[in-house]
Amino acid sequence: MGLSMLPDELLLTLAEQWPCRDAQLKQLSVLLSPSLPTPSTIIVHGSRATGKSSVVRGYLEASKRTFAFIRCRECITGRHLLERTVAAVVRALQDDGATGTKAYNTRCENLSALVQHLQKLLLGKEEGKKFVLVFDGIDKLRDAPPTLLPALARLREYIPTLQTVLILRHPTPRLLHHPGIPHLHFTPYTRQQTLHILSRNSPAIFPTIPPPRDPSYDAELHEEDKSWLWPRFCAAVWDSLGAAAARDLVSFREACLKLWPAFVAPVVAGEFGTRDFSRLLVSQRRLFQDEGVLLHSILDAGAVTTTTNGVAAAVERKATTHELPYYAKWLLLAAYLASYNPAKLDATYFMKTSERGKKRRAGRPSQKRTISRRLLAPAAFPLDRLFSILHAILPHDLRTSVDVYTLVATLTSLRLLVRSGIGGSGGDVLEPGGKWRVGAAVTWEFVLGLARGVKFEVVDYMAE
């Protein structure tokens, strides 16, 4: 039986289920052994999608241990975590068949209460049966109290049968203020490992079996073909895109699955055979150059098609634009100018009497290096300055009615105009001399588009 208290067959099944994690599984089986002396706390760490949580959970389930698994990211506050911990422990004990925990109904306000509850729940248990408490993603907990982690690491001092596992991404050196905590590192998968894992499940080439072109092509042949083609395809994706930008398993698999239907489209269409990998690769090389597949979007663009129909997409997008009202555009333009032009140059740019353009500073450029204002954060301006600029840039007279103020309110609710000052959107709206800014969504490109829509040469009014 060796050091691991788990039967070898079980370990083998686990290794089969979680490939390339043999070392970690072996370490886990030692560190979490039910009979050997074990450390009070283990830190399991590793970057995204390296199987930390799944392997730990899979191991605990397979070894039939009583454990509570708490997903910290579901918790809103530190207190929420404590309450959920108690609830999870109670549930685990109930599942384990322990008595006396039927109606355990209480609150858990702070860490000492947690210790109390855990003592009450766990101390009565027979000696030798250990309880494992797993905190998954403890570093992502919102509003965590600063004493939480060290306290969790020391729970064993009060409850000898308890063992804590903390799963997190990047441990800092003095995380627990406690020496001698074993750290179990889940290494990122290498290229070989990633490809090995991905090739265990290969997606279908043909949507229907048998394909309409070839009735004799049966499922067995298809199985063989796809498990031949898919690993090669994955390797190509890894070398072109994945290695640099989608290293972790999940995003890499996503990228592969997104590209796959487009990649095999010629095979489905019958232009290439299923084994013509190199020719297919050459003809579809555009897929591997387009980095758009790495970007995430709420809208599912579906599979990437070989003929990137960007034009059609643009046309479709165009139909859905809802235009802002006419004066809202002007207001935004004025607000942008007010935010990005220094107030002292207003007389130069917006006085009706001064001739624009000629006032531009001629002669040699200044020696001082300045950052273009467009690249800086927008400056705040009082509302009256906005209205003055609006009156100055409008090609016709404006009858200032309550509608203009309504527009300001509407734009504020859309976050295109933002009240600046204490607390961002806070402060009294009616406070005299309140300052405003343009919102983050109002970029230079956006403003250029607006200006084009109302035929306004915004460039002439921008200070250099």
Place this chain on the structure above:
Amino acid sequence: MEYETCYVFEPEQQRPAKRRKIDFQGLQASWPIRQVAYEKAWTAQLRGIDKKLAAINAKPIAEISAFLDDVLHSAQQGRVPTAIISTGPDAASQSSIFNALSSLEGSKSKRTLVQLSASTGTNLKALLKSIIQKATTRAEDHDEDDEGHMTTKGGSTLLNYDLEILADYVHDHGLRQVVLAFQDTEAFDSTLLSELIEVLSFWHDRIPFVFLFRIATSLESLQSRLSKDAVKCMQGRLFDVATSAEAVEHILEAITDSETLLWIGPGLLSTIVERQNDYIHNTDTLVDALQYALMSNYYANALSIFLDPYVQYKDVPSDHFEAVRHLDSFRTFCEQLLEKKQALRLKDLLEEDEILFGTVRSMVEQGRKALADLVVAVDVVRELQKHLPQQQRAPKSKLYIQALSHKLQDSSQVRSMLLSVRKAPSSTVMHIMDAILALKIPGDIHDRCAEVQKSLTELLGSSDTKQPLRSEDDVKNSTLRTTVVAQKVELSRQKSSLSKQDEAYTAILRRFTDLLEAYFRDTLIAPTDLVFHEIFLYDLKSPHREAFTPRPRHAVERALAAPHDYLDCDCCKPEVGEGDESTLAACQPATAVLYQLYLESGSLINASDLWQAFRAVLGEEQDEGQKQALFQRSLAELDYLGMVKSTRKRVDHVAKVAWKGL
């Protein structure tokens, strides 16, 4: 009574000593009848508008509910299904859509819809709490103690923002979908929204969430605001609702159908439509404006009593007929009658109320019919524009306003349109004729058009070529020839040879355009030429403007800068030659004096200088202490109005905050 926070108001007298006049006098006597007529007219119109708006929204609502059903039946995936509804900045249309959706949800009990807005909560806890509250609709067995705990059926105590409550509820009630509708996505704090989405997506395996986002700007801006993880956990589709311009067109259609009793004139209508375009995209305000126009006419115009189709002669007080006889259009009508030597009829109209009543009723009916015909003519113009290749397609509202203000008849627009009809090949003309016949225009134009089409069909049937016939007027059929004669270049236009059928076709085309021309001449009349147009055409802009676009800032500034305009006092009346510039005077209210001094100064005002100037204006009549008090009160009032504020730059200065005329 300042020491009391509130008190009961007990008037000393129960009723005023003087009896009020309750009976309506004069033209007001018809008011109850008019009110009933207004109610009827407006309910009918509102029904039409609602029908149109519901028809616009029906499509996106059907699409979204189909999406929700789809999600219900498709397999669970890792990402939360999301519907993004792009509505534009119009706040009203989205709420109507969401309300329609929630009423839709009610029928299927396996789904619950929670509406969220940015005001629901400013932090994650509050948002989750209200989501849970709204989704579970707070069943009776959930009691909450003072520390924010809720007890669920299982006996365990949970925090009230714990989504476990919702998960249990979903499990117990067998809910299959929890739809979260974010009404004003833009107004949410970006980080808060991202966090909320992430937290909810963790629970997606236990609670079947679906998100609905209503966005006013664009999807790109939404995505750029959300965190990468939040974007990753959603999988969405974009839905589109009709733009506000389309909604405006539909509403206009509803108020210009043939049943309309009171027509909105071009001036008012263009004001309303422009406001929609320039300031607000909101169908509700448009409907409000229309209702206000109707109310103004029925309530203020005594003659609107004749608009009621069921009004009887005995219901109309006699002074109303006197009022009718004073109408401008009636006078012109009388003159026309005189010219036509119908003096007897004129005498009857002037003397016999009953005859006048009948005339008014029939003339109003005729006028309304003429307006309805005008709208049909506008439709014809639109159909022509749609089918002719070079023509620009104007929105119906614009054409309608042009037609009502009598700018369409003989306009270059219509003339060029008719010219291009003349040049059109037979295939296009067939389409145009079909479209015009489909309009089912009342009057004989329909039959005559059908006649022309019949002859054209016969002609087309007799020709053996598949090519459409060409018109003689088409420039494509003539070639330009250059001949050099005695070192002069001569240009001559040569008509290419046209077949017999083409010539016949040209003749038919001429008949058709003549027909259209005559039709436009007859229908696109000036509504102000119609007799009694004052009764059925309402075109007053000022009530609308006063009610819907007040100018609060301008009013305050004017009151302070030119108090004479409001007080109408003799002392500071501007001289005749001076225009409206009023001068400073001691008799003006102290705040007004101070404000005018304030206008003259720069952005930082020395309080002492201001006081000196103020004292000089007030003169020697008041004693120093009184002047000081007045000054302090005025400055406090300006501060209260938000025009000055103290500044940290200089302690003895105040900063100017508001400039006049903005």
